[in-house]
Structures are given as structure tokens and as C-alpha cells.
Amino acid sequence: MPRRPSKIAMLRRLAKDLSRERGKIGVDAASAHMKYRRFFKTQRYIGIDIDRERLITGLQRHPEDTGILANLAEYRGPGNSVDLLVSSNTLHFMSDEDCMAAVMNFVFMVKPDGRLIITKHVDEVSPKVLELLQRSFEDVDIFFYKNSLSMFYESLFYDKGGKFTGTLLARIFTFRPLIVLLSWLEMLTNGCESCNHRMYISCTRKRTKEPENDFSLDGLTLAGQNFYIA
Numbered sequence: 001m002p003r004r005p006s007k008i009a010m011l012r013r014l015a016k017d018l019s020r021e022r023g024k025i026g027v028d029a030a031s032a033h034m035k036y037r038r039f040f041k042t043q044r045y046i047g048i049d050i051d052r053e054r055l056i057t058g059l060q061r062h063p064e065d066t067g068i069l070a071n072l073a074e075y076r077g078p079g080n081s082v083d084l085l086v087s088s089n090t091l092h093f094m095s096d097e098d099c100m101a102a103v104m105n106f107v108f109m110v111k112p113d114g115r116l117i118i119t120k121h122v123d124e125v126s127p128k129v130l131e132l133l134q135r136s137f138e139d140v141d142i143f144f145y146k147n148s149l150s151m152f153y154e155s156l157f158y159d160k161g162g163k164f165t166g167t168l169l170a171r172i173f174t175f176r177p178l179i180v181l182l183s184w185l186e187m188l189t190n191g192c193e194s195c196n197h198r199m200y201i202s203c204t205r206k207r208t209k210e211p212e213n214d215f216s217l218d219g220l221t222l223a224g225q226n227f228y229i230a
């Protein structure tokens, strides 16, 4: 279990949403070592990441799945071909331009009746991201998380990059019941934009008249078992 209350709150929501998504193609955009593989119930799981090592570690654990080494700001799979596309805890690593380009690519790939889920820091680029999503989907549901209380608690043990900086004692005494309580308190404030620092955005009913397509790996280079390079 993660030690960060905000992450627990986010994962609780992600696990619930993904448990209902039984479509064909699930894409984990910035899958790292496929650490959220277990949440996906789609028939196929495709992890995309820019980090070769992490992706290969993921494929060693899940050899039946597919890994694509790609930059999300550049990789654009077939249009209207993905039933579920998730990108969590990643867009804030990108420049504003790359973040917008990646979100446009996600929108392009999702099927008309598919679902796109992203998490995003609340920052200067988030209004633009929201505007793009609201223009592209009929339903855009936002769950705000990482409230000031969780933020303060996490600042005691983590640096700005999210790295645990606590001492050994803190590692032992990062009180689990308190973390779980704080994660549930997140539910009380998840409608409030100004008291939170992150957004979990779930989009459905894409506004398009184009038909759906089959997902395909054509044009990618096969570089190992189920491992492709874009």
C-alpha cells in the first residue's frame, strides 16, 4: 500500500473505475514497469513508456502483455481504436506543449464509446487541458484530490519530486491508520477545486462521427517478445 494519502484516494477511484471497463483494448500511457496492470480488466493490456528499462521489467513480469517504447507527446496509435486509455501521474513531467500534444494523442486514440482517464496537477496548463477535453467529450467528470491536509502530511516525508525523504524511524512510524483516515477525508473535499492540488479526470462519449478502428501495431519496430519501439 502506498504511504501517501492522496495516492491511496486516487488509486481507490482508479481501481473502481477500471473494474467496470471490460472492453478489448486497454492502454496504460506511462505504464512504468506496468505497476497498475492488475487494475486493468480489458482483454488486452498495452503499456507505453519512454523508459526502456521500466518497460522491459514490466514485460518480464507480464510477458503476455504488450509494451511500446514511445514518447507520449509524439506517439499516436490508430484513431478511435482504444477502449480504455489511462495516464496517471505523468503529464506534470512534460513541458506544457508536450502535455497538450500527449492529451491530443490520447483523445485521438480513444474509441467513440471508450473512456479516457488522466490525472493532472492543477496548474497554469490545466484550464487548456480541460477545455480540450470538454470540447472532445460529452461527459467529463473531475475528481479533485490531494487536499491541503494531505499535502501538508506528505510534505513532512516526501520531497517535491515525490521521493520519500523520511528517516528510518519515520518509515516505521508513518502511521497507517492516520494515512488511511486522511485518504478517506479526501472524499469530503473532492468537489472543491481550490482546496486540492490534483485532478482525476474521466472522459466518456467522445464527440466524433468517425467509426471505430481496430488497434494495430503496424509501423512499430518489433524489438523483443511483445516489445515494440515507436
Ligand SMILES: C[S@@+](CC[C@H](N)C(=O)[O-])C[C@H]1O[C@@H](n2cnc3c(N)ncnc32)[C@H](O)[C@@H]1O
Binding pocket: 029, 030, 031, 032, 033, 048, 049, 050, 051, 054, 070, 071, 072, 073, 087, 088, 089, 090, 093, 094
Ligand atoms: C511517476 S511514473 C507514473 C507511473 C504510473 N502511471 C503511476 O501512476 O504511478 C511516470 C512515468 O512516466 C514516464 N514518462 C515521462 N515522460 C514521458 C513521455 N514523454 N512519454 C512516455 N512516458 C513518459 C516515465 O518514464 C515514468 O515511467
